[in-house]
Structures are given as structure tokens and as C-alpha cells.
Amino acid sequence: MKGLMFFAVFFLLVCSSYGLKFNEIMYDVVGSDDDREWLEIYNENNSSINIQSWKFFEDGTNHNIVSVLGDYMLNSEEYAVVAEDPLVFLANYPNYTETLFDSTFSLSNTGETIALKNKTGQVQDNFTYSFIMGGNENGYSIGLRNDIWKETFPSPGKENIVSNICDWSVLIISGLIFEDKYDFSWKVKTQRLIGEQNIIITIKREIQDIYGNVVRSYADANHNLSNSETLSYDPNLNQGTYLLKAEIVPSCNDSNKDNNVLQKLVAVKDTASSxxxxxxxxxxxxxxxxxxxxxxxxxxxxxxxxxxxxxxxxxxxxxxxxxxxxxxxxxxxxxxxxxxxxxxxxxxxxxxxxxxxxxxxxxxxxxxxxxxxxxxxxxxxxxxxxxxxxxxxxxxxxxxxxxxxxxxxxxxxxxxxxxxxxxxxxxxxxxxxxxESSQRKAEELVPYFIGTIMTLTTLFLLFSRT
Missing domain, CATH: 2.60.40.10 (Immunoglobulins)
Incomplete structure (x- = not known):
């Protein structure tokens, strides 16, 4: 039993190419994915291939493939789309005129293995995708270009367009409150999320006060980066509230510019009132x-x-x-x-x-x-x-x-x-x-007391004689 299971998995994952292959996948649409997912197949064979009664294998299930536009016969070098909902697909891509098929499926946003099986159940092509490849809710798909899967502009029914797509982000690393100006420091980290390495990144930084005045500016830095870089700063600013600002401008076609700009509010305390x-x-x-x-x-x-x-x-x-x-x-x-x-x-x-x-x-x-x-x-x-x-x-x-x-x-x-x-x-x-003691005070008052008695006696004698 284990041997049979191993053989089945091995048979599924090994690519047995008969000229028909997956060429582009839209697995994670911006917003809701319901009825908006699709995948593109391409006949690279020199002869036509009839895919009537073929199955699309996904999430452990074989899904039917039903013709909506065109027929089941795919000519050499012809594109076709298998859509979760053909009407929604045509509303999103009104200029699409190639062969269109309907099927019931729901692609994983993190990645999974998908396969095409012919009417006898043989795997004609299989592919395991991952969100790391790109196309994860950013408006892009993933497509095959020169036998390499890359993030691409959505182009159902046409040759895949790869335009040096990347995604770089900027982070501000710092505390929120600093005890004094000597404790005030911050870092700017630039990091590659998807895309090619060795990209020229322009890094812009400045510090503003609460009134929007620039109190510290830094010269734009151009760096040739592979994966990430962290720059450190010690502005040595006095007590106050400040806005740290950082922005990056990649030389590649950045698919998500929302993470290219960041700002953060911080405060430096007064040393005396820390x-x-x-x-x-x-x-x-x-x-x-x-x-x-x-x-x-x-x-x-x-x-x-x-x-x-x-x-x-x-x-x-x-x-x-x-x-x-x-x-x-x-x-x-x-x-x-x-x-x-x-x-x-x-x-x-x-x-x-x-x-x-x-x-x-x-x-x-x-x-x-x-x-x-x-x-x-x-x-x-x-x-x-x-x-x-x-x-x-x-x-x-x-x-x-x-x-x-x-x-x-x-x-x-x-x-x-x-x-x-x-x-x-x-x-x-x-x-x-x-x-002083009462005795001392009495001694000092004796002269005054004697003088008073003599005065009163003299007055009494004078009045007596009269």
C-alpha cells in the first residue's frame, strides 16, 4: 500500500511534458479571490492537441474542463485560459479573444501543486507554486519566461511580460521615548522581499519637528543592494517631539510602493525632568x-x-x-x-x-x-x-x-x-x-524707689506748711 502511494505521488509530481504546459497563474487577486482566479495553458508542440475530457487537478481533486470560447482543439503555439468563472474573467479582461475554458477550483494563496491530466489520467504537466514567487495580492500574476517562473504583468492569451518586477520595503527601527538627547538613536533598514538581486536603491531620510520644519536632513544615499542593509543615526537633538521619515526608490519596477515610505513619531525627554x-x-x-x-x-x-x-x-x-x-x-x-x-x-x-x-x-x-x-x-x-x-x-x-x-x-x-x-x-x-533673676531686678530698682519716696516726702512737707 505504501509503495502504491509513493508511486502515485511520484507520478503526479514528475513533469511528463507532452507539449501542453501551464504558462501563467493568477492565484491571489487583489481583494476577494472568489470567481476571479484563472490559469493559462500553452501548446508548445508542433501539432494540435485535443483536450476534451482532460482534467485540471488541484487540492487533491480532478476538475472537469468545459469549453466556453473556441473548441477543445488547441493549435500549435496557441494560448488558452481555464477560468474559475468565465463571465467574471471576461468582465475583467474584455479584450480577451482566445480559447476559454470553465472549471471549478479555488487556488491556495500560499501555494500548492497543480496538474493537467489527459483523458486517460496521465499527467501532462504539473507545477508547484508558492507565494514567495510573487503575485500575492499585488495585482500581478506569476508566469513562465525562458523556462523560469517570475512575477509578471497579467497577460492572458499573450506572451508573458516580465519587467524587472521587485518589492523592496523600508523599516524604521527605534524606540518611542528617549531619556535624553544622548539616548536618541534610530535605524533605517531596507529589505528585498521579491525580485532580482543587485538593485540600486536610493535611500532618503530626514527628521522634522511637530511643526513640519526639517531639523535634521541626510544626503540621499545610493546603494547597490542584494538583500538588505541597515543604516544607523545618532541625531543628538534636544528635548522635543520629532517625526522620523524614511523613503526608498528602487531602480527596479517595485510592485508595492506602499512599503517604500515610512514615518514614526518619537519624543526626547528633558534631562532635568526625565x-x-x-x-x-x-x-x-x-x-x-x-x-x-x-x-x-x-x-x-x-x-x-x-x-x-x-x-x-x-x-x-x-x-x-x-x-x-x-x-x-x-x-x-x-x-x-x-x-x-x-x-x-x-x-x-x-x-x-x-x-x-x-x-x-x-x-x-x-x-x-x-x-x-x-x-x-x-x-x-x-x-x-x-x-x-x-x-x-x-x-x-x-x-x-x-x-x-x-x-x-x-x-x-x-x-x-x-x-x-x-x-x-x-x-x-x-x-x-x-x-534675669527677680533679686537682680529688685537691686536695680532700689535707687528709683528711694528717689520716688524722697520726692513724695518733700512735696508732703511743702503742702503741710502752707
Whole structure:
């Protein structure tokens, strides 16, 4: 059984030419294929051939061949068409006057094996076609020319016309969004789909902005190509939206010009806003340092910072100076209330004086912190400002603690704890008394009190005498 099947397949596929052969096939018409497919046969024999009772084999089925125009006798070098629907065929090709046959079939758009069988069932010609040969829904057929099957102009009843038909396509290879201008790159790929090799291709490229202005142009490139070529470009354009355009012009007769032109819209992000969701804080400048870039204990310096709040739920930005063990300034804070907002601000920060010499000269850090981010700058702090410790603030050890009401106590606490961006900007008033005991105040008021008593006594004596 297997031997018989092998013999049948072998018998079908082997071409047994008796002078009548397939010459042209229209298997994939543009649009719907229904009733529009046809094939052409040609008698290359020196004598006539009668094809009455012959079969057209397709899709595993033997189809009848019925005469519509002319008769079953094909003369030497005569063409004939076997149509799926003769009336539709004549409507599409009204100038056709050769022999016409009717048959029932449906050709595969991807390819299959077809055959002509004589009335005894012998294969007179067979052919296996494929969409790779061309003619796949582009208005062309495939035809035999110099014993080679090629894509041809449809020419039923006539000699096949092969006019250097080809199909080349152009592709733009790139991303859609680039992080910055250095990331911006694109490629143009030219590729042969069908047709002969070694074709001259002219490649045109340019980049436009969203207003249609050409911002980058390239000289037309003429290349002798066999199959494909890829060209790469790095335009290095700044933030913006751009239209990439590519076009090819093949020297052959391109059967599908729709894939010769392509354009693609891309965007280059602004480097500063490439991560718009991410918050950041940065120290940009430190002012009021000496030529040696050092600061002194007790000195007031200014720090310029840039704060950007992205999608963070945190609002507060804080600034201070510290060592690895302790802070040597108060903490200054401010808020950015709105998301996706930026603030440039110069803040004054006072370094604590070192009158008791508990702080060591050396390296410290200026810290800015906010939105979960942090930045720092190294700073060297040494010595005290000259004479800063000559007038010291009285401390609790120097005065007795006053007895005050709870209201006064609260006032003192409020005054001490109400550190804001504004009052913290003022330098310490080192020569000013911060608070005094009630005993000290009483001692200072004694002269005024005695003077008042003496004045009142004198006035009383004068009025008594009168």
C-alpha cells in the first residue's frame, strides 16, 4: 500500500511534458479571490492537441474542463485560459479573444501543486507554486519566461511580460521615548522581499519637528543592494517631539510602493525632568566662607539649596550642620506644599560658638534633607570668631532661677521653641541678657524707689506748711 502511494505521488509530481504546459497563474487577486482566479495553458508542440475530457487537478481533486470560447482543439503555439468563472474573467479582461475554458477550483494563496491530466489520467504537466514567487495580492500574476517562473504583468492569451518586477520595503527601527538627547538613536533598514538581486536603491531620510520644519536632513544615499542593509543615526537633538521619515526608490519596477515610505513619531525627554516622579534636594552653593573655604565657630553662613518635590507625600525640607556625633547648628526647615514643584532658596545658618572648647575644629557636613532624599557638603570649621566669647549670655549657673507663674514659664518655653525660618536667620545676640533673676531686678530698682519716696516726702512737707 505504501509503495502504491509513493508511486502515485511520484507520478503526479514528475513533469511528463507532452507539449501542453501551464504558462501563467493568477492565484491571489487583489481583494476577494472568489470567481476571479484563472490559469493559462500553452501548446508548445508542433501539432494540435485535443483536450476534451482532460482534467485540471488541484487540492487533491480532478476538475472537469468545459469549453466556453473556441473548441477543445488547441493549435500549435496557441494560448488558452481555464477560468474559475468565465463571465467574471471576461468582465475583467474584455479584450480577451482566445480559447476559454470553465472549471471549478479555488487556488491556495500560499501555494500548492497543480496538474493537467489527459483523458486517460496521465499527467501532462504539473507545477508547484508558492507565494514567495510573487503575485500575492499585488495585482500581478506569476508566469513562465525562458523556462523560469517570475512575477509578471497579467497577460492572458499573450506572451508573458516580465519587467524587472521587485518589492523592496523600508523599516524604521527605534524606540518611542528617549531619556535624553544622548539616548536618541534610530535605524533605517531596507529589505528585498521579491525580485532580482543587485538593485540600486536610493535611500532618503530626514527628521522634522511637530511643526513640519526639517531639523535634521541626510544626503540621499545610493546603494547597490542584494538583500538588505541597515543604516544607523545618532541625531543628538534636544528635548522635543520629532517625526522620523524614511523613503526608498528602487531602480527596479517595485510592485508595492506602499512599503517604500515610512514615518514614526518619537519624543526626547528633558534631562532635568526625565524622572518627574522622583523628588530631589541639592546643595548648590555655600556663601560667606573665607578664601581658605573654611568657617569659624559662631559664624553665620548662607547655603543655597534646590528642592524638587515630585510624587512624595512628604513636605518638609531641613538644613543643618553636623559632625558624626552632634549637630553644631540649629535645624532650619521649610515646606513645599504642592507636588511637582521646585524651590530655590538661600538659607542663613548659624554655627554654634565654641566658648567652652567642647567642639573640635575639623571636618563637618552641611546636610539638607527632604522628601526622603539627602545631599551634603563637607565644610571645615575651626576657632571662634574673634572676641565672640568676650560677652557671653548668662547661663543658669550664673543666675538664680526666677520664680515665675506658669503663664510666664509657658511664655519662656514658647519663645525658646518657636524656631522658624525667619527668627532662626538672625545671628545670636551674644551681648544681650536673655533672662534675669527677680533679686537682680529688685537691686536695680532700689535707687528709683528711694528717689520716688524722697520726692513724695518733700512735696508732703511743702503742702503741710502752707
Amino acid at each position: 524622572n518627574i516622579e522622583d523628588s530631589s534636594v541639592k546643595i548648590e552653593q555655600i556663601y560667606d566662607l573665607g578664601k581658605d573655604k573654611k568657617a569659624e565657630f559662631g559664624q553665620l553662613i548662607r547655603v543655597k539649596i534646590k528642592a524638587y518635590r515630585g510624587d512624595s507625600t512628604k513636605q518638609v525640607v531641613s538644613l543643618w550642620i553636623e559632625s558624626s556625633k552632634e549637630k553644631i547648628s540649629k535645624v532650619l526647615s521649610f515646606k513645599l506644599l504642592e507636588k511637582y514643584s521646585e524651590q530655590d532658596l538661600t538659607l542663613p545658618v548659624q554655627i554654634f560658638p565654641n566658648c567652652d572648647n567642647k567642639l573640635k575644629s575639623g571636618d563637618y557636613k552641611i546636610i539638607v534633607e527632604g522628601f526622603g532624599e539627602e545631599d551634603s557638603r563637607d565644610i571645615e570649621v575651626y576657632n571662634n570668631i574673634e572676641s565672640i566669647c568676650g560677652k557671653q549670655i548668662r547661663t543658669k549657673e550664673e543666675v538664680k532661677e526666677p520664680k515665675t507663674s506658669s503663664k510666664n514659664t509657658d511664655s519662656v518655653k514658647d519663645a525658646a521653641s518657636s524656631e522658624t525660618l525667619f527668627n532662626s536667620a538672625k545671628p545670636y545676640a551674644l551681648s544681650t541678657v536673655v533672662f
